[in-house]
Every structure is written in structure tokens, then in C-alpha cells.
Amino acid sequence: MTIRKSVLALALSASLLLASCTETDAVPVKHSVALSVSWWGRDVRHSYTISALNEFSKLNPDIELSTEFAEFDPFLKQMDVEFATHHECDVMMINYDWLFRYSPDGTGFYDLGQLADEIDLSTFTAEQLSYGIVDGKLNAISNALNCETCYYNADLYKRYGLGLPSSWDDLFKAAELMRGDGIYPIELNRKASWMAAIAHEEQRTGIRCFDDNNKLGFTAENFANVVSFYRDLVEKNVTKYMNEIGTQDFTRGISAGAMVWISDAGYFCEPAIKSGHKIEVGDYLRIPGSEILGWYAKPTSMYCIRRDTKSPKEAAKLVDFLINSEEMALLQGTEKGIPMSKSMLEVLESNDLLHGIQFDSNKKLLSTIEIKRVSPYLENIGLVEAFERSARAVLYEGEDPESEGRMLYDIAKDLKLEP
Amino acid sequence: MNKYKETVRMLSMRNALILTYTILGVALFIVTCVFFMYSNSRGLMAQSENYTSVAGQQSAKHISNFCASIERSARMIYDDKDFLEFYVKGSIPTAEERKTISDLTVMMTKTKFITDYADFGIVYSSGIYAGSVSDGIKDLFGNDFYGKADELLGDKPETWTALYSGSLSRACFLKRLNPYAILITTFYSTKLGSIISTGNEMSRLSICVTDSSGRVIHASDNLGLTAGAHLPSDMESPIDGRIDITVGNSTGAICAVAVSNGWIVYSRVLADKDARYGSLSTRDFIIFMGMTSLLLFVVSGIIISAFYTSERKKRRISETEYDEELGVLTPFYCEDKICDRIETSLVGGTWAFTLVKIKDTDLIRSRLGEDFLRGGQKQLAGILKESFGDSSIIGINDDNALVVFTDFSDYDLFKAHDNLVRTHNDTLKLFSRLLVGDNSDYKLDVAMGVCIYPDQAKDYDELDLKARQALEAALDTENDSLVFYDEKKIGGGRR
Known part of the structure; x- marks a missing residue:
């Protein structure tokens, strides 16, 4: 080899080295699977749900989540808008009646039965799964059972020499005693006011507002009685008017009792318990000797998937995480009530988390065999809002219960299982 | 033995040169x-700072725009003078007041859905609300909602x-509508996550929004900060209370930008240890270095070997320094020494480069033999x-001519x-004594060609050429002859 060739080889080597230094580096942009998820609730639920979703994101880094959440009323209105404009989230937490509101024929949501490979359905009984079946399609999976339940400040009742109420008359009697001190025996928010007035009328008449087939049983007169009964509750100081109840009235002792969903018991009762009050779960109020109980339970916090989601498997993975995972179970605890999922129950049990006011009220619900599953019509937000308007009209605008009863009847008889 | 020593010496020299x-x-x-890495590191640092600054500024701009849109939503109240001046006088609203509250609530609720607020309502000094006011915000403000809002304003x-x-945290905008009414608008700070997304793969970019006291309103997931936490010291310290500034150090770059509503956006890009060293990991760098050293070693070896095994240089290994029979330098060493002498000669000196050759050597060799x-x-x-x-340096060249290089320098x-x-004359x-044969009866004729350095030639090759020309001229004449190179007579000039 000549020197010239050697120098050439060296130059070539140097060129190759330099060429390797200037190599272009093309890195593909990774697109994650985008999933949106929505739920309603209070801040505490938002807080732990976000934490749980962060855990899910760590386990599934290829899935990018976006969230929508609000309190119940605004969330429902938001859902209406989203369904109308077809902008609903991929995974949604829905209320029981929304199942029929948005999916009257079972096609409004994805059939979760088709995603059984991703969602472990074996942790639910057939009956529990049936809560989410519409027209043969598994549209939603419920997290827990919920029921309007009475919680009382036992110390306050004791101060007036009263036992915890078990009938409506007990409430009116307590109101007479407590009125002078500005204390209300119970507080009934909008939904509790509606359910309580319906229960009273059903107990009084033995007629169910809507039967098991969702057939309307009440007449205009029954609805008039419903409105009248609520007026009595307010005028006789059994409860504050629904829109004037302070969120901390129960904690501050302004209300001696509260009728709320089991899932809300923590929000209302825990601060009162921490304040030193003895809070106890009360009986389901009824007219003594009534033929029917008039109280209803509903599956709550139902998870469903958008009917035409682009990523059904990923969405199903998220649903499975939300209803079955250990991470969610530990973060959620009993905030939504006692979970139906066997796997979640095992987690809570092994971590000694199955206790407290919600656990007690859930036990009461499960042991009260007269409680029936609620008709989605009874949960219909339009009907509940109409009741709210009627109550205000009768209480403050001089309208008579009969005309309001007719109005409510007209709305109820026209209800259809569709948005 | 002498030849072996020479060879060892040469090989040793070659190895030393390779090394x-x-x-x-x-x-x-x-x-x-190191130069390129340093340059690259500086370049990357500048890029990081720029990137961090842009990310911070863009995020701050997005948040400012979003907040401005919320502020603008208050205009809808101003559109109706009755709504603007309305307030609930007592703790229990009158029927007329309830009607107004209801109308306001309907209007504000609709607006709320368009913009996805957590709250959009009005709180009155009497403790009554209109619009959409969540239980969550009521809990946060406590029993004296209006008083707290008034205090914040x-x-x-x-x-x-x-x-x-x-x-969780809520971003909250308060605006006084009249002396007894305050507009309250809130949104969950998680909404900021969609406004200032860092991308799930870009874990080196982090963005954090804080209030003016340094509490985190929202932070990208890769920071692991919850709302309400204080800004970590590794983000706060480099900035040291300054705003609208980007700071770069060995750990990366961090930027603090003010948002129009008084919040601060911090953006940070962590340094990529590999990227700082020209996109090479330490392991890759060592491998690259090793391969390059090996390549250089091999190539150097090949070049040096080729150099020493060239026709010209290999004689350094194969030849001895002196022709033992003649007692003069061998051709390679003769040339080498003359070249050294030329290189070290003083200016103004005079040397004679003389070629001496027996005439008719071919004829003598063929008739009388090589030994003769x-x-x-x-x-x-x-x-x-x-x-x-x-x-003088005396040797023999490849043409069997004797070479003499003599110093005649004089002032x-x-x-x-x-x-x-x-x-020379x-x-x-003296050549007349050159008698050979058994009885010294055979006179050999000798030719001499002379070239003078540096007058007639500037280097060895030129000297050799011109001396050869002079020698040729001498060989062409009878008997012993001497020819000095003369450009006019012999011609040739520089090669």
C-alpha cells in the first residue's frame, strides 16, 4: 500500500466519522389514545377520582385522560347538552334514570357485554348487572345501591326528650318542640323533599306513583296531596324550604336531622360527627300501619361507555379500573356507598374499611325488604324540577296545590323513556 | 549481527512513531x-432556555386569555340594569325577589354550561344566592359567604x-356588581391542564401555575404536586422571587412568567444528561472513543509501515552504513549524510559534490571480471x-560511481x-597511480564530474544531476579527465 493510499484511507475514515456525527435523528411523535371521562359529585369525590385516574395513567401510559366533573345539577344539564350535541365523554358516570333518558332502547350506550374481555363482570351477581341492562344490552354497571336515608342528631333529639322519629307525626311533633329554638327536625333537599312527599302519599293511599312497569298510578289529586304535604312540612317547620338549606345546617345543629342519599352521608354526617354530635341512622319514615313503604332504592354511580367511542377496549379498561380495582377501592372507600363489586368489597374488608355511617345505612337498606327499585320516571329530573317550581308557587306565590297537582300529573303522564 | 541491530533499531523507531x-x-x-461537546452543551442549554421561556410565555398567555374570557362573561349581568342593581334585602326573599333570583339563575346557568364553570352566580349581602353556586364553594367560603368574598375584594x-x-383547587373570579352583590365565577384548576398541556411523552417539560404566594393552583402530572402545595424549592430557588425571567443551570432551565391576573407560571425543562454531551451516553462515548483510537492506531501503523517498506526507505533496513570492501558509505547512507550536511551547512560556504567513476566499467567487467x-x-x-x-563524505552511489562531498568554505x-x-586537479x-592487474600493469582511466554547492545547485538532487552531467562529459574524453559543471557548456540547469 502506498502512502498516498494510506492517506486516502485515513481521510475516508475521518469522513465516515464526521458523517456519523451529522446523522439526522428522526423520532416519531407518539399519539396516545385519548379518553375523556366524566362524573358528578362533591369536591371529595373529585379529589379522589382524580388521584385514582392518575394511578390509572401510570398503569396505562399510552392512554391520555381528560376529565369533566361537576356537582349533580349542573352535571345533568351538561349531560343534556353533550348528548344533544353528541359530545359526550368516552366513559361516563350516570344516574339511574339517565340510563333510560339517554338509552331508552339500549343503543344509547355501548353494550358492555361485548367488552367482557376487558371488564371483569364476574365480580357482580346477575341481579346487580341487571340494573344496567336496557332492552337486553348491558349499558351500565352500577357501583352501589343508594337510597334516601334519614340521619339524626341523637343528642339534639334527646335534649327535647324525643326518640328518633319513625313516622311523619314524630317529625311534626318534634317540630313543635324545636321551633322556638330555630331548630328543624330534619332537612329535606329538593330530591329528598320529592321522595318524602311521594312516600307519604303512597303510604297514605297504598297506590304507587309508578309501578314496576313504570305505569303511572297517581292522579292529579295525588300530586296535589304531594305538594300540599310538602307545604305542611315547610310551614310547620319540619324542614327549611329546600332552596334555603345551608350546607352546614346539620353540622351546626340548625337541622336535627337530614334525609340524604347513602352516598352523601359522609359529606353531611362526618363533619357533624367530628363536631362531637352523635349521629344515628333513622328508620324509613312511614305512616304507621301503611300497606306499602313507599321508599325506593336505586343503583348509583353507574359507569357506561359512549356508544360510538373510538377506543372501546381502552374505555372498558378504565371502567374495569373504576369498578373493580384495588386502587379505586382504597381511594373511594364507601364514599359512593358500599360497593357491589366483590373484588372491591374484599379490598375494603381486608383493609378494615367496612364501617361507619354509610356502612350502617347500607345495612339498613339491605335489611329492609319492602324497599323496591325506583322507577326511572320517579327520578326524572323534569318531574322533580316541576315539583320544585310547584312547591315554590304554592308556598310563596299563592298558587293552589290542586292546579299544581294537575300540572305535575300532566307532566308525569307524558313521560317517555327518552330524552 | 550489525544488520540485525540495525533492523531492531528501525522497527523500534517505527513503533515509537506509531505510538x-x-x-x-x-x-x-x-x-x-471536548470542544464540540462544550459547544453542543452550550447550544443545548440555549435551546432549553429558549424552549422553557416559550413554553412559559405561551402558557401564561393561554391562561390570561382564558381568564379574560371569564371576566368578559360578567358583561351579561351589566347588560340588564335591573339585574345589575338587584339585591336581596332580607334573609328571606320576597316573592318578587325570588322571581328575579329565578330569572337570574336560569340565565346564568345557561351561560355556565357554555363555558363549563364550576360556579357562576351572585352572592348577596343577605346571604342569598342567585345563579349556580355549588355546595363546594359554599363550604369553602363558610357561613359568611358574602363577608369572605367582600374581604377578598x-x-x-x-x-x-x-x-x-x-x-383540588378552584380558580375564583370575584366582581362587585353593586354594594350588596358580588359576582362569583369559579372553575376547577384541572381545566388548566387542557390549556397548558405538556404532552404525555414530554416528561422533561413541567409547568406549574401558582398564586402570588407560591401555592400551586395546577401543576403538570410529572411534577407530582397537588393543588395547595407550596412550590418546591428546586423550582423556587433558581428564580429567587424574580418574575419574567429564564434561568439555566446544570439541572436544566426554569422560567417564571407573570399572568395578567397576578398568578405566576413556572415552566421547567430538565436537562437530559445524555443530550448535554452531544446526544451520547457515557457508554456510547467510551465505545466511540475506543473505536476511533483503534482506527487511528491501525491506520497510523499502516501508514508508517508503508513508509518504511517503500523502495526508497527499505534500504535503511537492508543496507549497512559502510561498504566494508571499499571502506566508504553505502548509497543510502551516503545520500543521507550529504543531505544532513547540506541542511546544516552555513550560508556562504562552498562545497564540491564530486562523482568519480572508472571509465569503461562495462568493458572491464566483461573482459576482466567484477573482482578486477x-x-x-x-x-x-x-x-x-x-x-x-x-x-569529506565519501561514498558510492547506485551507479557504482564514488561520491565525494567536500567542504572548501573560506571567507x-x-x-x-x-x-x-x-x-580536484x-x-x-593522483589517478596516475591507479594501476591494477597482477603486476600493476594495467592503468585504469578515471572521470570526475564536479558540481559546486550552493553556487550551482540548491539541493542534493540537483547536485547529483549536474554532477552526473559533468561526469558524463568527463567520461566522453580520453584518459583521466575532470569536468566542472558549467551551465553554458554542459547546459541542463535545474532539474
């Missing part, structure tokens, strides 16, 4: 790499604040040594030339 060039090459490579017509609840000729050359070499002395150039000519006379 030297390899070390030099590697050193050069390292210096170059102070003398200002409107203000932004952040409210913390567990690991070698005997003549031996005598000739002895005569030359005698005549030119020990200070007087003419004297030097005279001496040179005289010495004297030497020519």
Missing part, C-alpha cells in the same frame, strides 16, 4: 470532542383568587580519501574556488 502519532491523534480527537372592583379543597573492477574501485577510494581527507570565495579547483594527477 506517538496514535497518542497525538487521540489527543487531538479528545480535544476536538377589598377596595378593588374585581379580583382573582385560588381556593383549595383537599387536592572492485580492486580498481578500492584503490580509487583510497586515493580519494587521501586527497580529500577525513572531513574569500575566490580563494575557496581556487582551492576547490586545485584540489591534484587528485586527478
